[in-house]
Amino acid sequence: MSKVEALTVAPPSPQYLAWLARERRGYFIVRATQLGLLAVLLLLWEVLPKALIVNPVLTSYPSALWPTFLDLLKSTPQQASILTHTWATVLATVLGFTGAMVLGTAVAAALWWWKTLYQVLDPYLVVANAMPKTAFVPIFYIWLGATLSIYGMSLAISVFITILMIYSGFQGIDPNKIKLAQTFGATKGQILRKVVLPGSVPTLLAALKVNAGLSLVGVVVGEFQSANLGLGYLIQYGAQIFKMNIVMTGVTILAVVSSVMYLAISWLETAVMRRR
Amino acid sequence: MAAPASAATPKVELRNVNLRYFGLEGETEALKDVSISIAPGEFVAIIGQSGCGKSTLLSLISGILMPTDGTVLLDGKPVTGPSRKVGYMLQQDYLFEWRTILENAVLGAEIQGADMAKARERAAALLTRYGLGQFLRHLPRQLSGGMRQRVALARTLCTEPDVVLLDEPFAALDSQTRLALSDEIAVILRREKKTAILVTHDIGEAVSMAERVIVLSRRPGRVKSDHAIRFAGAHGTRPTPLAARNSAEFNGYFNALWQELEVHVEG
Numbered sequence: 001m002s003k004v005e006a007l008t009v010a011p012p013s014p015q016y017l018a019w020l021a022r023e024r025r026g027y028f029i030v031r032a033t034q035l036g037l038l039a040v041l042l043l044l045w046e047v048l049p050k051a052l053i054v055n056p057v058l059t060s061y062p063s064a065l066w067p068t069f070l071d072l073l074k075s076t077p078q079q080a081s082i083l084t085h086t087w088a089t090v091l092a093t094v095l096g097f098t099g100a101m102v103l104g105t106a107v108a109a110a111l112w113w114w115k116t117l118y119q120v121l122d123p124y125l126v127v128a129n130a131m132p133k134t135a136f137v138p139i140f141y142i143w144l145g146a147t148l149s150i151y152g153m154s155l156a157i158s159v160f161i162t163i164l165m166i167y168s169g170f171q172g173i174d175p176n177k178i179k180l181a182q183t184f185g186a187t188k189g190q191i192l193r194k195v196v197l198p199g200s201v202p203t204l205l206a207a208l209k210v211n212a213g214l215s216l217v218g219v220v221v222g223e224f225q226s227a228n229l230g231l232g233y234l235i236q237y238g239a240q241i242f243k244m245n246i247v248m249t250g251v252t253i254l255a256v257v258s259s260v261m262y263l264a265i266s267w268l269e270t271a272v273m274r275r276r
Numbered sequence: 277m278a279a280p281a282s283a284a285t286p287k288v289e290l291r292n293v294n295l296r297y298f299g300l301e302g303e304t305e306a307l308k309d310v311s312i313s314i315a316p317g318e319f320v321a322i323i324g325q326s327g328c329g330k331s332t333l334l335s336l337i338s339g340i341l342m343p344t345d346g347t348v349l350l351d352g353k354p355v356t357g358p359s360r361k362v363g364y365m366l367q368q369d370y371l372f373e374w375r376t377i378l379e380n381a382v383l384g385a386e387i388q389g390a391d392m393a394k395a396r397e398r399a400a401a402l403l404t405r406y407g408l409g410q411f412l413r414h415l416p417r418q419l420s421g422g423m424r425q426r427v428a429l430a431r432t433l434c435t436e437p438d439v440v441l442l443d444e445p446f447a448a449l450d451s452q453t454r455l456a457l458s459d460e461i462a463v464i465l466r467r468e469k470k471t472a473i474l475v476t477h478d479i480g481e482a483v484s485m486a487e488r489v490i491v492l493s494r495r496p497g498r499v500k501s502d503h504a505i506r507f508a509g510a511h512g513t514r515p516t517p518l519a520a521r522n523s524a525e526f527n528g529y530f531n532a533l534w535q536e537l538e539v540h541v542e543g
Contacts, residue, residue: 176367183358183362
């Protein structure tokens with residue numbers, strides 16, 4: 001009758017063990033193919049320019065990036081170390097999506113609280129979300145200066161979609177759960193804290209995933225224009241002096257940063273959702 | 277302090293209650309001139325076809341909805357909002373999937389700002405009595421439908437209400453679980469001397485569980501008739517719902533109510 005009296009049979013049957021082996025093999029094949037695909041891409045990137053099938057000046061190649069990377073590690077009076085650039089980009093991204101999450105949740109809660117506010121602001125939010133925020137890079141630079149404009153872009157690019165996603169998550173809470181809380185005499189604040197917010201954790205995680213990627217875009221685009229620090233700046237600099245090694249090293253590190261963020265968020269998601 | 281409600285004061289009373297829902301397309305009349313009086317400790321079932329305003333009636337008694345006209349009284353005092361004396365069991369358990377079974381059961385106490393240590397003790401005792409003692413730290417998704425509905429009952433009774441409202445609380449269950457659980461819940465509510473109001477469209481459920489069945493007409497809901505359900509039980513005590521279903525009187529009541537409901541199968 002109960003799902004809890006788990007269906008685990010004491011000595012596993014041979015059929016079960018065979019099934020388990022098949023599952024594991026399937027998992028292993030997926031992982032191996034993923035790594036293989038990465039290896040093939042890197043190999044093509046290395047071989048095609050060297051065989052002069054594509055122009056190496058335009059694409060560079062992986063084995064050239066490592067010496068460039070070591071070279072960029074050194075900080076000179078003219079140029080900061082690549083680690084400093086990476087840190088600047090990561091910091092701005094983290095500040096951007098953290099800010100977007102906090103501000104987005106607060107605004108979504110306010111819209112949930114005052115229905116009229118939502119009715120008034122709805123079209124503005126939809127338009128603000130659809131606007132290409134990167135058009136504001138020069139404006140932010142003039143308004144906020146070199147560093148703050150990047151934080152601003154990182155926030156601006158992700159905050160509107162966050163508001164819309166979280167608000168729609170709040171709206172998706174089962175009204176009967178709210179009715180249940182009301183039968184116990186819950187105040188609006190209690191409904192928000194005990195029903196709506198905890199019930200929206202999956203939405204918050206989904207918003208975080210979208211935000212982390214968007215904020216990184218905002219930061220890099222901001223750095224193209226206004227910074228003298230950060231991976232976006234480094235890529236722009238490399239392109240201007242036509243050193244593709246520098247550009248590709250910057251891009252590769254961006255790929256690594258994205259992967260690490262993805263892994264961190266996946267880990268957070270698993271940790272949070274294990275309780276559900 | 278107000279004078280204690282005397283034995284003559286009804287526990288719950290509705291006086292000429294009208295309720296209309298407002299929409300941009302117009303008003304919908306859900307309840308019309310409904311007057312019902314329920315004595316302390318009574319177990320009343322309200323039956324009627326879907327959309328006749330049965331659930332609306334419970335929302336009015338629980339104070340989450342105010343009547344358009346008329347008064348709802350609890351212990352002789354007008355209802356102005358949700359009261360701690362009233363517990364409400366909804367059609368489904370609506371357990372919060374992010375809370376453990378015990379945390380779900382103390383939700384009401386937590387919202388009402390009660391002493392949480394005592395509430396946890398009471399909830400654990402209730403859950404243990406309902407056969408869920410070993411699942412206190414489990415999550416709702418690990419439990420079957422019948423177990424989840426028992427958690428919902430513990431959540432309702434943990435705040436120690438005098439009046440328990442049941443809005444088709446067995447509708448989502450399979451038929452065996454439904455019979456067993458309605459039997460269990462009726463026995464529990466009688467033993468604890470709660471005033472109970474059960475809303476259902478299941479005639480058998482109403483006759484077997486309640487000592488009084490009120491029939492509501494089609495929309496707008498009006499009180500159509502009021503039946504006392506008596507079984508010639510041993511020592512004048514009421515048989516349990518399962519036993520009542522096997523008694524001589526059951527079919528007579530069932531048929532009378534069936535006629536009243538004027539069930540027409542459309543199409």
